Every structure is written in C-alpha cells, then in structure tokens.
Amino acid sequence: MYFIRHLRTLKIRSGLLERSAPFQARCLQTDAAQKTKPMKYKYPPMYDPYGPRPPPSEKITQLVESIVALTSEERAQIGPALRASLNHPKLEKISTEGLDLGAQAAGGTAPAEEVKVEKTAFDVKLEKFDATTKIKVIKEIRALTNLGLKEAKDLVEKAPAVIKQGVTKEEAAAIIEKIKAAGGVAVME
Template sequence: MHIIKYLRSLQIRPNFVKKISLIQARHLQTDVFETTKVKYKYPPVYDPYGPRPPPSEKVTQLADQIMALTAEERAQIGSALREVLKHPKLEKISTEGLDLSGPAAGDAAQAEEKKEEKTAFDVKLEKFDAAAKIKVIKEVRALTNLGLKEAKDLVEKAPAILKQGVTKEEAAVIIEKIKAAGGTAAME
C-alpha cells in the first residue's frame, strides 16, 4: 500500500497504479494458482525413437540381395564393411582372472580359501574409561575432523564406527591412538 501512495504522490499515470493494485490483489487470491492434474496415457509399447518411416526401395533390394548370399558370404560382410568404412578392428575382451563358471559343490571349501583379503576396514570405538572420556573425545575429534559436539555425541553412543574404508595400517594407527587416550577400538 505504501508503494501505491508513493506512486500517487508522484502523479504517475493512474493505469499503472491500477495494474499494481490488481497484481497485489491477485497475489492474495488462492484460486488463481490452482492447476488441474493432466493424466498422461502411456503407449502400450515404449519406442524411444518414435514411429519410423518404411525403408527405401534401395534398402529393401539390398536386404534381398544379402538374403540370397550363402552363409559363408554373409559371414564375410562384416569384415568387408569394416575395411571399406575404415572402422577399427574389434579387440577381444580378456577374461583372464575372471571365474566364469559357477562354483561346484566340491569347490566350496576351495572358494573359502581363495577369498581375497579385505583391503578396506572400519574402525569401531567399542568402549572407553569414564575418567578418560575427555581425552577420547579429543582424539576422536582429531581423527574424524568433527566438531566438539559431534565428537562428544559419537563417543557417548559407543559402540560406534569412527572411520570407514581405511587401510589396515591406518586402522592400526587409529586403534593405537584410541588405546593411548583410554578407549578401546577394534577393526571390522
């Protein structure tokens, strides 16, 4: 309202002032912004490329000629097109190191022995001495880059995971630091 009074005091055209007041009044109306939901009918079969025109007469004749070839001649078409169009030769994918056969019943024991050694570990704070709570909070705060409140909450809800996905050496260092501060941590 103050804007309208100000504009009127400047003696700006009355049509402009009416437009502003209409906009303000319309803003308060709730039915202006209601929309009806449109239900979309999905086609029975989704085709991302849409309807396609039928092939040209030339393409149809070429397909007929290809069908008339023998199996050996059809097998040579791919390599001949690659040479003419100068496409790179397809390389075979190496399956070295992949076990493509399913585990047999007798191989279950061998499969357990072949299990790869874990490379990523989680460090879990299991418990801490009540007297050393402040030291443990300080150490957790230094290790995790958390704020004071977050580190305190984490320590108080022990057992809790401090760090995830660390190497075995890093986990051992973290466990030693927690032990020196007066807590007990374990590697998972």
C-alpha cells in the first residue's frame, strides 16, 4: 500500500498529464440519478407532525366540564380575569388610519365619521431667549437633553428649534417652566 501511494506521488511530480487515476472522489450524483423523479410519500389523512399526544389529565378534564357549565356572561369574564391574574397586557386594536387597505366594501361608500383623537405626545420647541440669559438657557437645555456643551449651544443659537420630542403633557409643561425660569420662551406643539 505504501508503495502504491508513493508511486502516485512520483507520477504527480513528473507531470499532471501522466496521472494514472483520479485523486478526488466525486461526491455529487451522476446525471442518470438526477433525471429520476424523487419519491413521493403519502401522508396519512390525519397527519400530526408532533406524534400522538397523551390524553388530558383529570384536572384539565374537570376544568373543561366546569367551563362548559358556565353561562355565556360568566365565560366572557374568564379572559379578562386570567389576563389580570397572569399580568398579561391588554390587547388593543391597531389603528388602520392612513393605511391603504385596497377597495372598500360595497356598503362603505358613506363618509366615515371623523373621530377626534386626543394627542398624547407633544414636542417642546424653544422659540426665543433673552441674549443676557443665553448661558442659563444653554445650561438648562443641557440638563434637559443630556447634550454636550457645543451641541446645546448650537441648538439654542438656531432657535426656534425642537428641544424634546414625544413627551407627555405634564413633562412638556415642566420643561417649559424650567426654560421660562432660565430666561427663554418655549412652546408645546
């Protein structure tokens, strides 16, 4: 065996054209094997990929029987009670306002009732400031926004500019009062 391996290495060194046998194994399928169709397996009519499941426990069976015996009003209270005891968040409807949902239904030709949505997120905008209190306003902006000195100075100098975005009404009112105390004028948008 050693001799044959040594002989092959000698033939390789002498030239690539003089090889006596291929040195690589072909791992791919042959052309004849590729032309055959793959086997089709028939699944049973009730195919369960997870396999057979054990029957429910006695406790679960009793729970199902007690739920079936409840009235419809009592059954409607099960979901919220479970959600509260398991601390799950309440599911809220997603707004489709502004989305193109395709053609409306035939009955939907009447104009939709406009529902006024109360704004919950506000922006605080620095309108102007007194030149003598510029440094105080810059310090207050730095404290409110966690900006560096240069960034806060640039923000104050390009007034009117938005200082904070998406804050609640109470936070916005507090920010406006702090800027007013420092010598600037801010508004809520």
